[in-house]
Amino acid sequence: MQSICIFLGASCGNDPIYMDAASAMGRELAARGITCVYGGSCTGLMNRLADSALEAGGRVVGVTVQALKDKEEFHRGLSELHVMPTMHARKKLMFDLSEAFIALPGGIGTYEEFFEVYTHRQMGLHSKPCALLNVNGFYSPMELMMRKAAQEGFMKTPHEESILIAETPAEMLDRLLGLPRG
Template identity: 45%
Template sequence: MKRLAVYCGSSFGASEVYKLGAIQLGKELAKRNITLVYGGSSNGLMGVVADTVLQEGGQVIGVIPKVLVDREISHPGLTELFTVDTMHERKAKMAELADGFIVMPGGTGTMEEFFEVFTWGQIGLHQKPCGLLNIEHYYDPLMNLFEHMIDQKFLQEKFRSMLIIEEKPDLLIKRFYEYVAPTVKTYD
């Protein structure tokens, strides 16, 4: 695993624990010589994880759309920064560059990025691991929703189980190395 995309908030959230989780993740990526691929911002958790990887001697690739360069304040110290035209291009470029996807706490933008790569994995557009860094049980309500989707026959269990969920970055990344993609989604 050479590069991992991290999706997370451009704000810090309500608790210091999210920032500490971003620092732990950044340190773990740098320790394992895994390049961070992320949204290119210097704000919020995005900035914290990027700053930590850089401070620890790691490599960071940012991908940011032109419309957000000033609004999110693109990070000036990255190893490499791609400026793209649209959010769609941002997501496509990040997916192209990454060997897997980590989703930290974040808002609707983070969820939108997560659901896209999660869905792409279900239909076989990639066979890369996708994991939730479930800091302080942030994603427990989402796990409940997934169970409801399974109960109501809108999500197959094999696809819910393809999602790796851990509270600690080192355990999450360790499980990425063991990941085996499920068979491609079919319709009855």
């Protein structure tokens, strides 16, 4: 696997464990020679992910939209920064550049990005892995929601069969790459 798209918050969150997870993910991607594709921000978890990957010698590709770039500061040290005209074009490029998708903790934007690629996978439009990094139990309520949707007949394929869930970046990448845990 050469590139993975990471969806995550532009805020830091209230618990330092989230920043630690973003740092660990950046370092793990760099150590494994995997390009990190993300939203390009220089704030919050997004900034920590990019800084950690870059400091470890990794390649980081940011993808943003002009409307955000006009209002916000974006990371200046990236390997590449793509500025797209619309959110739709942004998400399409992120999809095209990536072989898998991992959501770290974040807000509604993170959920929206993750659920779009997951929905497309459920529809059979792609077979790229979709994964949730369940740091500090952050995604446990979402797991319950999806389990309930399946029990009530609203999801044909249970999420356990189509979403990879792990608690640490190392475990997540080992599972995505098919490496045995030892």
